[in-house]
Amino acid sequence: MTASSYSFAATICSLATRSRSPRQSSPPPNLRLTLRPAGQSPILRSIRPIASPSGNKHTHKIKAAAAEMATEKGKGNVQVYDTEEDLSVSLAKYTAELSEKYAKERGAFTVVLSGGSLIKSLRKLVEPPYIGSVEWSKWHVFWVDERVVPKDHPDSNYLLAYEGLLSKVPVLPGNVYAINDALSAEAAADDYETCVKHLVKNKIIDQSEANGFPKFDLMLLGMGPDGHVASLFPGHPHLEENKQWITYVKDSPKPPPERITFTFPVINSSANIALVVAGSGKAHPVHVALGDGQSPDLLPVQMVSPEGELTWFLDKQAASKL
């Protein structure tokens, strides 16, 4: 592949040098689950509360093709699909509905992508009816994390999204905010944060009234087999970052090592988060996050607790231990 194959011109935010404040720690929010009445959708049926301390293990089994549960706060739900194909159909509908809502309400829809298998799970968006019905010109596209590599590098999350989604829909190139890949990881994180600050100031990105962090309309998160989300890995000090909006990693356990990533305060200020998880390799962290599975350390995915709505999109294999 050559760089000339990529005609899609993303906006690259300009470098701004500024000092970074020292890290401070804060206790992670816990995701605790209780039962909510069954969903209205015909494909959804209720299951018993998976977090019940006295519950019989057999009652925790998912008995339907799809199930819905809710957090204690009544925000967020867990949807389990028979197949990843079913999951992708539902994910496209969910994303298109949020796009319509925010395009109408705010005149813009701010969407944050992950890398990994998420992009493949968004494939139905580039098919009818969504390819024609979504107001793509209202989309503003960001990355929750990016590998610090050139945009035409096979490891680039930008390239992955470009090939799987952005090159197939009429999103405005000026509304796609890629990292500046000419910079070091630290400078690219600074630069991307400056870009996001500018867009908050211009009201393209909403802002949390509670804490002033950017409030993206939709954050689409994948999860690794170790329970990481974005480039926030188990046991890493950046899990406790509570000042910076965007930070950097030079020692990612998942290659490539150099990345930038949104921090938890930004992730958790989102209006909507979709956690999209498929495959049996993810069953253990799903069990820890949503059921009674054990982990010696708090998993990053357990720290996902948005100001708005959290929706889990699981396939049966990922939910097999619940």
Ligand SMILES: O=C(O)[C@H](O)[C@@H](O)[C@H](O)[C@H](O)COP(=O)(O)O
């Ligand atoms: O750049 C990255 O590595 C991703 O953004 C990362 O956070 C991803 O979402 C998870 O690792 C899940 O990836 P998979 O879905 O491919 O397992």
